[in-house]
Amino acid sequence: MPMPSSTATELPPTQAPLPAAAEHGSKTGFWALTLGSVGVVYGDIGTSPLYALKESLHAAAGGGHAPTRDMVFGVVSLILWALILIVTLKYVLIVMRADNGGEGGTPSLVALAQRALGHSGGFVIALGMVGVALFYGDAIITPAISVLSAVEGLKLVTPALEPYVLPVSLAILVGLFAVQSHGTARVAFFFGPITAFWFSVMALGGLSHLVEDLSILAALNPAHGIGFLLSHGTAGLLALGAVFLAVTGAEALYADMGHFGRSPIRTAWFGLVLPALALNYLGQGAMLLAHPERIENPFFLLYPSWALLPMVLLATVATVIASQAVITGTFSITQQAMQLGLLPRMRVLRTSETEKGQIYIPRVNWWLLAAVVLLAVLFKSSSALAAAYGIAVTGDMVITASLVFVVAWRFWRWPVAVAALVIAPFLLIELVFLSANALKLLHGGWVPLTIGAALVMAMWTWRRGSALVAEEIHRQRVPLPDFERMAEAGSLLRAPGTALFLTGSPGDTPGALMHNVKHNHVLHARNVILHVVTDDMPRVRQAEQVTVKPLSDVFTCVTVRFGFMDLPDLPRALAGAGFDAAGLSYFLTRRVLVASPETGMPVWQDRLYIAMARAATDASRYFRIPVDRAVEIGARIDI
Structure with missing residues (x-):
């Protein structure tokens, strides 16, 4: 079989375009992407009016007390300026410039920062671990608080429905996770129009009360928010x-960002989302100036009594959409974390033949459901969960700001003073928010921190353990050139066909190859040393995935490169490079790990790593290797 030849070159991130329709395509494609972004991107922030103002004023007024006019003006001002400074200036105008091959998200930002530092920044990986862990905390709390806050509107329809709020919420959550395996392609088609309608209804509800008391527009003056904080002490920080x-x-x-492009997302924000959110918060504020007793649920009380039940149903649909976006994001973040070596391999399924981003990870889905249901049962209401929510989000945003500073300084080549001048104000604001949320540590804030700490420990253990295993394997291995000379000079039997031996170190002889020769005394006619590399790019083009380096007539070294958002399909990659997939046999090493006190980790951490390794999806399934083509050979490794 002639071996194909290929050269692989890394595509600079600035050459990887965003979706064509988003940046350069037709107007129809652009507006379709804009509408789609309303449903997927803004589902979560679009449900915040259900509880944000209510919980802020509860914190300011102290429980069931009615808020004063100064409190209403101050809190509404703080919310509006948070939307302007954090979302508009930081994310829409600055952070979205940091695209990695058109992709965004914490792992993409970590990969970009690592590339900027020449892979020398260990602290970048540490920040990435914390960011990913906090994202999981956010992903667990978001479905619970969103669905609960919507279904709680039933209590306003009639108090008799209050006992059914939690059971109905749990039923919705279980149903939501149960349909994940079917993919979101069909449902996502309706996300944009429904969420756009939701924003329109929110804007109308707020506008109807805003026109009754235009004095609330004074909240646009940031002096009200600053004055509120200075005059209310601890209550101001809690708010x-x-x-x-x-x-x-x-x-x-x-x-x-990679799904829709910068322009559609920005257009949706400035054209619909920000105006609708501002009108709704101003409307809630105007209503509370006249009726402070409505603080128990100001969002739903914006609407007349005949519209309560339709609004509860619409809010429930909106929160399901918001939860869907977070769940889908969790699958994507998990896939990226696995590819970057932060988490063990797990089974990843495609739910669409055409959309690369539509994936399903069964294990993550059911773990997430169990955690969401547990939170809902323990906290029982959106108000109780609100205390747990802020720490995960603010912590994640602080990490994003820190990583963007690195990218701006080292990748965009901004002078360090300019990068600090631009990023430091956002970092300072978010640290103040983080400090304010820390006051709620004993009232639920410990939940995301506990989840995050456990996940960071798991990720660090997996990364450190994998490095120790690689070191031990390298220590035991024979250099490939030495083995090659011995094998070709010996009198080993030659088996027909091509054997592929997976290895993590292409300069060493794979363990499966050594054991095959040692125990079976046979060498295949053609032997491929196969090394899989995960790039710090989101995706690698198929034509650039495979690099072939002939070593001799018998041995060939092949490197297969995947991006951290690619699904690693070895047979497809090799077939695309000209290999006869039907004639290949894959040899893999099945490692038996044993905890040892003499390695670089404590025994308890060794055992944690071993448990994670045993739970991981085996390499043959992860790399889509056909079962009838895989041969596994065991090897013991002490860690």
């Missing part, structure tokens, strides 16, 4: 922590 609920979901603007 500030709740104010951040208004910008939850801002990370989605960046994370979903």
